[in-house]
Amino acid sequence: MKRHLISAADLSRADALLILDTAEELAQLADRPIKKLPTLRGRTVVNLFYEDSTRTRISFEAAAKRLSADVINFSAKGSSVAKGESLKDTALTLEAMGADAVVIRHPASGAAHRLAGWVRGSVLNAGDGTHEHPTQALLDAFTIRRRLMPGHRGPRRGPRGGTGGRVAPPFAGGSGGSPPRVNTALDGIRVTIVGDVLHSRVARSNVLLLSTLGAEVTLAAPPTLLPLAVGSWPCAVSYDLDSELPKSDVVMMLRVQQERMSAAYFPSVREYSRRYGLDTARMARLPDHAIVMHPGPMNRGVEIAAEVADSSRSTIVEQVANGVTTRMAVLYLLLGGTEFPAVTE
Amino acid sequence: MTASGPATTGGRGTAPDRWLIRGVTVAGYGGREGGTADILLSGGSIAAIETGLNHSGAHVLDADGLIALPGLVDLHTHLREPGREDAETVETGTAAAALGGYTAVHAMANTDPVADTAGVVEQVWRLGRAAGHCDVQPVGAVTAGLAGVRLAELGTMADSAARVRVFSDDGRCVADPLLMRRALEYVKAFDGVIAQHAQEPRLTEGAQVNEGEMSASLGLAGWPAVAEEAIIARDCLLAAHVGSALHICHVSTAGSAEIIRWAKSKGWPVTAEVTPHHLLLTDELASGYDPVFKVNPPLRTSADVVELRRALADGTIDCVATDHAPHPVEAKESEWAEAAFGMTGLETALRVVQEAMVDTGLLDWAGVADRMSIRPATIGRLAGHGIPLEAGAPANLTLYDPASPPAAVASAGASKSRNTPFAGLNLPGRVVATFLRGTPTVLDGKLA
Numbered sequence: 001m002k003r004h005l006i007s008a009a010d011l012s013r014a015d016a017l018l019i020l021d022t023a024e025e026l027a028q029l030a031d032r033p034i035k036k037l038p039t040l041r042g043r044t045v046v047n048l049f050y051e052d053s054t055r056t057r058i059s060f061e062a063a064a065k066r067l068s069a070d071v072i073n074f075s076a077k078g079s080s081v082a083k084g085e086s087l088k089d090t091a092l093t094l095e096a097m098g099a100d101a102v103v104i105r106h107p108a109s110g111a112a113h114r115l116a117g118w119v120r121g122s123v124l125n126a127g128d129g130t131h132e133h134p135t136q137a138l139l140d141a142f143t144i145r146r147r148l149m150p151g152h153r154g155p156r157r158g159p160r161g162g163t164g165g166r167v168a169p170p171f172a173g174g175s176g177g178s179p180p181r182v183n184t185a186l187d188g189i190r191v192t193i194v195g196d197v198l199h200s201r202v203a204r205s206n207v208l209l210l211s212t213l214g215a216e217v218t219l220a221a222p223p224t225l226l227p228l229a230v231g232s233w234p235c236a237v238s239y240d241l242d243s244e245l246p247k248s249d250v251v252m253m254l255r256v257q258q259e260r261m262s263a264a265y266f267p268s269v270r271e272y273s274r275r276y277g278l279d280t281a282r283m284a285r286l287p288d289h290a291i292v293m294h295p296g297p298m299n300r301g302v303e304i305a306a307e308v309a310d311s312s313r314s315t316i317v318e319q320v321a322n323g324v325t326t327r328m329a330v331l332y333l334l335l336g337g338t339e340f341p342a343v344t345e
Numbered sequence: 346m347t348a349s350g351p352a353t354t355g356g357r358g359t360a361p362d363r364w365l366i367r368g369v370t371v372a373g374y375g376g377r378e379g380g381t382a383d384i385l386l387s388g389g390s391i392a393a394i395e396t397g398l399n400h401s402g403a404h405v406l407d408a409d410g411l412i413a414l415p416g417l418v419d420l421h422t423h424l425r426e427p428g429r430e431d432a433e434t435v436e437t438g439t440a441a442a443a444l445g446g447y448t449a450v451h452a453m454a455n456t457d458p459v460a461d462t463a464g465v466v467e468q469v470w471r472l473g474r475a476a477g478h479c480d481v482q483p484v485g486a487v488t489a490g491l492a493g494v495r496l497a498e499l500g501t502m503a504d505s506a507a508r509v510r511v512f513s514d515d516g517r518c519v520a521d522p523l524l525m526r527r528a529l530e531y532v533k534a535f536d537g538v539i540a541q542h543a544q545e546p547r548l549t550e551g552a553q554v555n556e557g558e559m560s561a562s563l564g565l566a567g568w569p570a571v572a573e574e575a576i577i578a579r580d581c582l583l584a585a586h587v588g589s590a591l592h593i594c595h596v597s598t599a600g601s602a603e604i605i606r607w608a609k610s611k612g613w614p615v616t617a618e619v620t621p622h623h624l625l626l627t628d629e630l631a632s633g634y635d636p637v638f639k640v641n642p643p644l645r646t647s648a649d650v651v652e653l654r655r656a657l658a659d660g661t662i663d664c665v666a667t668d669h670a671p672h673p674v675e676a677k678e679s680e681w682a683e684a685a686f687g688m689t690g691l692e693t694a695l696r697v698v699q700e701a702m703v704d705t706g707l708l709d710w711a712g713v714a715d716r717m718s719i720r721p722a723t724i725g726r727l728a729g730h731g732i733p734l735e736a737g738a739p740a741n742l743t744l745y746d747p748a749s750p751p752a753a754v755a756s757a758g759a760s761k762s763r764n765t766p767f768a769g770l771n772l773p774g775r776v777v778a779t780f781l782r783g784t785p786t787v788l789d790g791k792l793a
Contacts (some may be wrong), residue, residue, distance in 0.1 A: 036764030088678050108680035109564040131564030204564060227561030228569075294397070 196253030416448025428457025636684030671762030
């Protein structure tokens with residue numbers, strides 16, 4: 001793996017599987033009374049948040065703390081310029097404090113990229129503008145795999161094809177409850193991502209990561225909310241959500257910002273909801289096994305009906321829990337923590 | 346020339362204003378290919394161009410292997426003074442110009458205060474005369490404060506000591522079609538030209554990079570080609586309608602070139618420029634989010650670069666203009682969206698043109714003289730510049746060594762700013778000397 005995680009494109013299939021498998025092992029921690037490992041003891045992780053995002057910040061904070069890292073939260077609302085200090089100066093400050101990893105959330109696309117040029121530690125992109133949010137894609141892939149991929153016992157029982165070169169994590173071992181789905185990608189899973197793709201860092205990262213893992217991704221959105229050059233992406237495109245639903249294993253709904261309406265991306269929230277919102281009637285068109293995802297925070301009644309969000313198909317709460325374990329895996333692998341003690345004893 | 350640089354001799358007894366440039370290849374001399382001759386400069390003019398000239402009493406510059414071009418003229422320079430002397434001053438900007446082979450630059454109006462009155466344009470003009478590295482011809486703003494609401498006092502600027510003929514709100518588009526029509530009409534009274542920064546503002550709100558594959562994957566707001574082309578099409582029609590001279594700044598798309606080609610085929614009074622960076626670089630350079638590649642209009646695709654080169658070669662695009670836009674370090678050491686638009690270009694323009702146009706066989710050196718000196722001077726209504734090298738012409742000339750092996754461009758030069766997108770790139774050629782009215786401003790690649 002590279003030293004930083006800035007784009008889902010940085011991850012090879014083997015890298016992505018290693019993260020998912022590591023997360024699978026760590027997930028078992030969550031069921032134990034003491035949820036902490038000493039792996040990153042003495043290491044410092046800085047959460048550098050330039051945007052309000054309680055859920056992502058808390059998720060990274062919990063992940064780092066469960067690995068025993070020291071966590072510094074640095075919140076700077078608004079742009080760096082508004083704050084009076086440049087991103088570079090903030091980076092140099094963090095560098096002087098000896099940050100081993102910087103988790104950055106920033107309103108400007110490319111901010112994580114820039115930061116990586118100014119600090120020696122690892123940079124984790126926790127969402128940069130309308131560019132990417134790779135750990136969201138990883139936790140989404142993890143959630144899909146848990147829900148939809150048949151359980152595998154891991155390398156010892158023979159992996160599914162196409163994952164060559166992967167090295168099993170040193171702590172890969174037995175399982176407590178649910179069977180680990182190690183070394184399994186998402187080949188053939190059909191994922192439909194719905195909504196404001198143009199401004200969505202979640203969509204960009206998911207298109208890249210899910211296609212790397214073998215899923216067949218379709219974007220369903222009004223043409224105004226798709227990038228003009230979307231044809232160059234590794235996915236299909238549809239303007240008609242209804243025709244996509246019966247062939248979807250996963251429907252991922254994106255948050256729609258109200259302010260897009262004033263910029264004429266669509267005529268009204270009601271019309272958007274009518275054409276692209278996931279209500280119970282649309283949900284009924286999904287295959288029985290299909291799941292409904294949302295990165296949160298949701299606009300209930302806009303892109304997703306409350307009944308759908310709260311249904312058994314919905315993985316929205318699971319995604320939050322999976323976020324912590326996936327981010328633990330990323331921190332562990334990027335920081336090359338000390339050897340894991342066996343998670344299961 | 347010798348490897349160590351031009352051999353200048355002289356000293357006691359030589360007239361300080363007489364230079365003999367020996368054995369230089371003069372672009373366009375004795376045929377399209379150019380021929381080798383000696384050039385004698387005396388009293389600010391070219392006294393003679395012949396072979397075997399007598400050099401008694403003159404400084405001698407052995408120019409074997411060098412090419413002589415009429416002094417380069419830039420139609421589009423941001424000197425930043427007054428207002429942003431931290432980025433550039435007239436002194437440092439004109440020094441950079443001379444080192445790039447320029448003998449005249451047009452100073453854009455978006456200073457602080459804006460060059461929208463006779464007072465400001467005369468100040469810039471005087472600063473240029475004091476600096477002495479090259480002539481500075483101020484450009485006046487089209488609208489007061491570049492606000493796009495009412496016309497600046499164009500006639501007063503034209504009548505001032507700065508004799509302004511080129512008017513531009515560059516940095517912003519004169520987007521109001523009625524105001525643009527009025528401006529075009531009004532400057533006919535004093536043979537003016539409106540230089541349009543073609544950018545439809547509504548189509549480019551928050552725009553950061555060329556709209557296409559790169560903007561899609563980088564998650565940066567797209568700057569669509571149509572936002573430039575729509576304004577160019579509109580303004581060509583307006584220029585034809587009122588019979589006034591229109592100049593298009595920094596043409597950046599294949600579609601723009603096609604529209605200008607069409608307008609010219611109608612005989613309409615339209616001229617256009619292209620920047621060195623749009624002749625060489627593409628939007629893929631934005632992939633690392635380094636704002637040194639952030640410029641307005643943005644870097645486009647390789648298909649655009651190919652068409653821009655073709656349009657410059659066939660004369661559809663009249664000239665190369667640098668859009669030299671210096672910025673202090675902190676304006677570029679930031680997130681992409683926060684960073685300033687613009688690149689420096691004066692010191693590298695001729696080398697880029699050799700790389701993009703000459704070494705590719707698209708333009709010969711006579712063509713370079715036309716696109717970088719003669720035509721821009723004509724468009725700018727600039728007296729004493731852009732005159733082909735011949736006896737009696739002003740002694741404004743540039744000596745260039747095209748055979749100088751490709752060398753990496755340094756980020757630091759005479760410009761106060763370092764935002765060159767070419768830093769580290771291997772470019773051929775070297776400006777050896779620049780003469781302004783017979784006096785060297787640059788010798789052996791250094792300020793004289």
